[in-house]
Amino acid sequence: MRDNHICCAIFPGSFNPVHYGHIDIAQRALRMFDEVVVAVYVHPGKANLFSGEERVALIQEALRNEPRVRVASYNKLTVDYAREVGAHAIVRGLRVFSDFELEFRMALANRRLAPDIEIVTFIAAEEHLHISSSTIREIASLGGDVSSTTPPHVVAALTRRFEELRAQGSNSSYMVSIDG
Numbered sequence: 270m271r272d273n274h275i276c277c278a279i280f281p282g283s284f285n286p287v288h289y290g291h292i293d294i295a296q297r298a299l300r301m302f303d304e305v306v307v308a309v310y311v312h313p314g315k316a317n318l319f320s321g322e323e324r325v326a327l328i329q330e331a332l333r334n335e336p337r338v339r340v341a342s343y344n345k346l347t348v349d350y351a352r353e354v355g356a357h358a359i360v361r362g363l364r365v366f367s368d369f370e371l372e373f374r375m376a377l378a379n380r381r382l383a384p385d386i387e388i389v390t391f392i393a394a395e396e397h398l399h400i401s402s403s404t405i406r407e408i409a410s411l412g413g414d415v416s417s418t419t420p421p422h423v424v425a426a427l428t429r430r431f432e433e434l435r436a437q438g439s440n441s442s443y444m445v446s447i448d449g
């Protein structure tokens with residue numbers, strides 16, 4: 270807290286689904302900011318494996334012991350959403366060198382749009398470097414064990430979702446769902 274004013278950051282992403290790498294970044298961000306808003310980007314018209322509401326609920330459960338974390342969804346420019354919630358910073362995580370180019374380009378674009386909002390990047394913890402939502406979706410879709418990468422309630426949600434998709438037997442929506 271600085272001069273009675275809340276220092277807030279948003280942590281934006283798709284979180285489809287949330288995993289231990291994301292949880293670690295949110296918790297580390299809490300060491301620097303009074304409040305962290307985990308902001309789930311909901312792409313209009315894109316079919317995701319989990320809806321925006323489902324992704325928000327999974328993150329809320331994962332971070333339920335963190336009273337300074339708020340979880341919400343948005344579908345506008347990230348800098349506009351940051352301003353809307355009064356955030357001074359956008360938090361991102363960096364896993365591998367290949368993340369860097371995209372993060373760097375996004376940071377430059379966001380800085381041009383909103384020079385008053387800082388981009389703060391955390392280097393992923395070594396034990397989470399290999400974790401990504403897309404790998405989790407792929408492994409879970411084939412019945413593999415993802416319990417070392419994401420909390421039990423997310424594992425259960427993945428199992429349920431892929432059972433539902435298999436029961437529907439719809440190949441095309443199944444593939445779209447795995448992609449996103």
Ligand code: ADP
Nearest residue numbers: 281282283284290291361362363393397400402
């Ligand atoms: P995207 O924004 O590409 O949809 P995600 O929603 O998966 O990606 O991730 C949101 C943020 O979390 C991004 O900054 C991403 O780099 C970061 N992140 C993703 N996986 C990890 C991980 N294993 N460790 C640390 N940070 C991660």
